[in-house]
Structures are given as structure tokens and as C-alpha cells.
Amino acid sequence: MATVSVIKLSQNQMQIMSGKTVAPRRTSPIAGVVVIRLHLTMSATTAFISELIQAATEVPHLTMAERTGLLRRAAAMIRDYRDEIHYSVTPANDGGSQEDVVYFLNEAAGFVDDFSDREFAETILEAIGVIQAAQILFEKKRKIERGD
Known part of the structure; x- marks a missing residue:
């Protein structure tokens, strides 16, 4: 199962809540918690899609x-897939706009109680489509880099 690893920081000690120790990627809004980059592997992505x-x-x-x-x-x-494939932030792909899927999913996470079961399922299915498309682009990038 693909998970976001979380490290709790206290007195210069790190306690891993799940996964391996890797370099922190972003600080979360919760003080003292650092979100770690997801490990982008085919099996982890496939398991998460399942x-x-x-x-x-x-x-x-x-x-x-x-x-x-x-x-x-x-x-x-x-x-994370976008970061790996060097997704460009252009007006059509603006990573910070309200029309961006990452922005929408993060905002929707704060309001899940406002979604009907059907709306939530549709949102999940849309996310699956975006993850699958990003996975394909990531694999194509890796093939190009390897010279395949």
C-alpha cells in the first residue's frame, strides 16, 4: 500500500511513523510534522489505485x-508524479489555481462531509484517471532517460 510517510520532529529526534527515512519534501501546516515524498513505483501506484x-x-x-x-x-x-516528470506550470497547467486537480483534492479533503457518497466516488474515480495518466508520463520519461 502506498502511503505518505510522516515524521514527528521533537528535540532534534525523528520518529518514523511509517516507511523509511528519506529527505523531507514539504512541511505540513501542522507544526512539527513533515510530509515525506511518496515512493513512486509501479507496484505502489497500482496498490494505491486498487x-x-x-x-x-x-x-x-x-x-x-x-x-x-x-x-x-x-x-x-x-x-509527486508532476515533480518527477517536471510538469510545467503554465496557464493551462497552473498548479496553484482553483482549477488544478491537486488543489481541488486538497480542498475537497477539508470538506468531505459536504460530499454525497456519489460525489465522493466520482472524485476518487477522477483522481484515479489523473494518477494513471501521470504514471504513464512518468514511465515514458524513464524510458527516454534510459534510451529504450
Whole structure:
């Protein structure tokens, strides 16, 4: 299962909550918590997509915290793929606009209780499509870099 690893910082000590120690990527809005880059592997992405598909079919059984977590993880995975493929920030691909999928997923995560089960499932399915497209671009980039 692909997860965002979280490190709690206190008195210059780091306690890994999940995963391996890697260089911190971003500081979260929660003081003392650093979000770590997702490991972008085919198996991790495939496992996460499977988890999203299962969640989309079992929305009524998900807690609000689980829904929030899924949206935030999907946004993080898309953002990390973009970073890896050097996604350009142009007016058509503006990473900070309200029309951007990463922005939308992060915002939606704060308002999951306002979504109907159907709306949440549709949002998850859209995220899956974006993750799959980003995964394809990432794999093509890797093939080009290797000279395949």
C-alpha cells in the first residue's frame, strides 16, 4: 500500500511513523510534522489505485477521516508524479489555481462531509484517471532517460 510517510520532529529526534527515512519534501501546516515524498513505483501506484477503486465502491463504509486521507494521498501522489516528470506550470497547467486537480483534492479533503457518497466516488474515480495518466508520463520519461 502506498502511503505518505510522516515524521514527528521533537528535540532534534525523528520518529518514523511509517516507511523509511528519506529527505523531507514539504512541511505540513501542522507544526512539527513533515510530509515525506511518496515512493513512486509501479507496484505502489497500482496498490494505491486498487485501494482507491475499492474505496469508490465502498464509500458508505468509509469514515470521514478515511475519505480525507484518501483525497490527500491522491493529491500527494499526483503532485509527486508532476515533480518527477517536471510538469510545467503554465496557464493551462497552473498548479496553484482553483482549477488544478491537486488543489481541488486538497480542498475537497477539508470538506468531505459536504460530499454525497456519489460525489465522493466520482472524485476518487477522477483522481484515479489523473494518477494513471501521470504514471504513464512518468514511465515514458524513464524510458527516454534510459534510451529504450
